[in-house]
Amino acid sequence: MPVLKLPDGSRREVAVGARSRDVAESIGKRLAKDAVAAKVDGAVVDLDRELPDGEVSFAVLTPKDPEALEVLRHSCAHIMARAVMRLFPGVQLAFGPPTENGFYYDIESPTPITEADFPRIEEEMRKIIADAEPFERFERTTAEARGLVADLKQHYKVEHIDDDLKRYPSLSFYRQGEFIDLCRGPHIPHAGKVGAYKLLSIAGAYWKNDVTRKQLQRLYATAFFSQKELDAYLRQIEEAKKRDHRVLGKQLKLFTISQAVGSGLILWMPRGATVRGLLETFIKDELIKRGYQPVYTPHIGRLELYRTSGHFPYYRDAQFPPMFFHPLGQAVDTWLNLFDAKQLTEPAEKALLALVDEYVKATAVAESNDQKHQALALRAMWVNYQNAETPEGKAKALREWLDGQEAYLLKPMNCPHHIQIYKAEPRSYRDLPVRLAEFGTVYRFEQTGELSGLTRVRGFTQDDAHLFVTAEQIEEEVGANIDLVLFVLSSLGLSDYRVRVGLRAPDSSKYVGAAEDWDKAERTLVEVVKSRGMNYTAEQGEAAFYGPKIDFVVRDCIGREWQLGTVQLDYNLPKRFELEYIGKDNTPHRPVMIHRAPFGSVERFMGILIEHFAGAFPLW
Ligand SMILES: [Zn+2]
Ligand SMILES: [Zn+2]
The missing domain is CATH 3.30.930.10 (Bira Bifunctional Protein; Domain 2)
Known part of the structure; x- marks a missing residue:
């Protein structure tokens, strides 16, 4: 039997199979009317989902909750896609998530959409919202789900299942009238919850950010529970444009960014x-x-310092690469990084081994003791790597050599x-x-x-x-x-x-x-x-x-x-x-x-x- 811990600290037992909607109704008519979704043990779910057995934390989300707005906006993305599909036959849908201030949907349309189309898309959305049809969730096994999106002729969704979703036993869909979308949800109970919305702009976007793929159109829009909130938001973006510090910074000659120096460097x-x-x-x-x-401190520090602090290598993706004194330092560092991430391909591994081999040979006739010592250390790494029988052994060979190398990092902290x-x-x-x-x-x-x-x-x-x-x-x-x-x-x-x-x-x-x-x-x-x-x-x-x-x-x-x-x-x-x-x-x-x-x-x-x-x- 589900036992709900409510936000006020009280507990409530509900019947097996009860839904969040039923609980909202039992608490009060007003709450049931305002309910947008529910939060069960930290996860936002549809009002229609059955509550799980056992003790869970439970809250009804209303328009006052920021999470409810996100649910509304994602639902409005479905409504926009549905309107676009009615007006532009043959549209392919990619992804349509909520964003900080609204939502977007990436689409591929045989007839490209322009901003001149916005009024008729908005008009179509108005009809869908007026109909207030419910968002209905249903599940299919992953194989059936693939068949369904293939029948719907949504090839990006097919690819998404093949590439990312195969490991799940089943997948969920949401149906709203004639519109069906592969979707995790959650959604608002019905389209009528959308109080106000507006299409904002169109930009180019690539499927999964892959620039080698065909460019899609990203339709940006926003939605709110009330017209008043939308109006306030639109006023705010107008005002923000006038105040944009990038524009003012230039006009007032406060700062500049030069490509000769580098992006993001003020x-x-x-x-x-x-x-x-x-x-x-x-x-x-x-x-x-x-x-x-x-105090004053320099802009760089030894890599070892950041190994001790833990800033390296854990945050390496957010850092400029380390500066090694040894010419092969960065190559071996990249090697280890690829190895750890299990992204080292066989040709890359071969090329890296050959590079070290060449370098060892070229420096075998080194003059100074220091150079001889360095050549020996590198050779030892090369031998240990190839003799290692386990991935751990290989990684160890690379790591041991790297640990002995003098290197610096631009300080991240x-x-x-x-x-x-x-x-x-x-x-x-x-x-x-x-x-x-x-x-x-x-x-x-x-x-x-x-x-x-x-x-x-x-x-x-x-x-x-x-x-x-x-x-x-x-x-x-x-x-x-x-x-x-x-x-x-x-x-x-x-x-x-x-x-x-x-x-x-x-x-x-x-x-x-x-x-x-x-x-x-x-x-x-x-x-x-x-x-x-x-x-x-x-x-x-x-x-x-x-x-x-x-x-x-x-x-x-x-x-x-x-x-x-x-x-x-x-x-x-x-x-x-x-x-x-x-x-x-x-x-x-x-x-x-x-x-x-x-x-x-x-x-x-x-x-x-x-x-x-x-x-x-x-x-x-
Ligand atoms: Zn969705
Ligand atoms: Zn600090």
């Missing part, structure tokens, strides 16, 4: 640099007043450098908290398509600081941090903000650090924001594996939300780097680290300020 022009300088000085002065010590400053002298409890602050520039390799103005870049300067504290000092230090953020935001005229407190997921073992420390730290973080009367949400499962955190989100004057930076507790790095201080009891203790960059990066924050003030900066 060049601050004199006027922008002046504004940035004022902002930095303002924050730096505040930090010094509040007991921080400024400032923490390991600051940790070395902490470790440069013996610390006693009397020294703590140690607060090291730096406007530290870090580098991340964002994909080209992700880059945008000042907000998505490949090099940025964090308003970073690391605090090394005792467990008893966490509360005071986190509180002081929040006070600083509030002070800076209010000084800059950003008065609308909220915070998210990221907590552990219940019953997960992925977290480092003692459970009782976490319990205390989580309580502390919530206490700190509560006691300041801040608008906050506490979200389970949003903590980093190394500690709970607080994220800051500001709302600008046209109502858009921007995620700024964070304050994070960390039990992991102090352990990895064996950090210590001598306690009152004269024995070594481990400090807790707090990473904090409340404004995230100077680049991003400036981008937000430019848009907030529409380029008309106040006199600070």
Whole structure:
């Protein structure tokens, strides 16, 4: 028998086979009317789905819940596709997911769709919504599902099943009138739930981002539960266009990006640099007043440092490749990476072995001892790799050689450098908290398509600081941090903000650090924001594996939300780097680290300020 834990903490037993819809009705007529979907043990499901046996958490989602809006928008993507198929015979459908502000559907149409077609597509959607037909879910075995999409002549869906979905025993579909789509769902109960919608634009897109394939058309649109919300959103995008920091930055000569230097690398022009300088000085002065010590560290660090911190190789996809001194360093690094990812093809392996072989031969006549030593090490790797009988043995041969190579990484984080400053002298409890602050520039390799103005870049300067504290000092230090953020935001005229407190997921073992420390730290973080009367949400499962955190989100004057930076507790790095201080009891203790960059990066924050003030900066 299903037992539901409701959001108010009460429990409710329901009959076997009961659906979320029945529960909503039994709670109240109003709720049943407003219900869009349900959330069962964290998963959003259709109102028509049967509830599982046993005890589950249960909530009815109404238009007030952000997750309900996502369900609405995905449903509206189906409605749009249905309208397009009525008007453009022979349309092939690819993917149609919800996005942050709306949804899209990728389609291939024998007659290309243009923006001039939007009114008649919207008119067709209006009819579908007025009919308010239900979204009906049904399942088929995967083989039957393949047959069904083939009958529907949807060849992208056939390919999707063949490439990605074969491992599932069955697949689900949603039917709405004559329209059937392969879909995981969930969906709104019927089309009438869509209050307002609008087609926005068309762009080119490739099937699964594969540029070798035929280009599809991506139809962007949005939907809301009410016309009022849609109107507000459309006003907001109009206003946002006028304030776009990429346009204003150019007009006002604040910053530029040059392909000669590289994508995503910001060049601050004199006027922008002046504004940035004022902002930095303002924050730096505040930090010094509040007991921080400024430090400077270089832009690179030895690869070994990031192996210790764990930033390499785990986040390598988001980093610029490491710089090896040995000419084959990067080749072997790539080799190991492909090997670990099980993507090393036989021809690639052969070519890499041949490359090493050639190199060993060419350097066999080396002059200096150092060169001879290097040639021997490389030869040893080559022999060990080929003699290894297991994949682990092969990987070990590559890894051993790489570990002996001198290499550097553009720093993806400032923490390991600051940790070395902490470790440069013996610390006693009397020294703590140690607060090291730096406007530290870090580098991340964002994909080209992700880059945008000042907000998505490949090099940025964090308003970073690391605090090394005792467990008893966490509360005071986190509180002081929040006070600083509030002070800076209010000084800059950003008065609308909220915070998210990221907590552990219940019953997960992925977290480092003692459970009782976490319990205390989580309580502390919530206490700190509560006691300041801040608008906050506490979200389970949003903590980093190394500690709970607080994220800051500001709302600008046209109502858009921007995620700024964070304050994070960390039990992991102090352990990895064996950090210590001598306690009152004269024995070594481990400090807790707090990473904090409340404004995230100077680049991003400036981008937000430019848009907030529409380029008309106040006199600070
Ligand atoms: Zn769908
Ligand atoms: Zn850090």
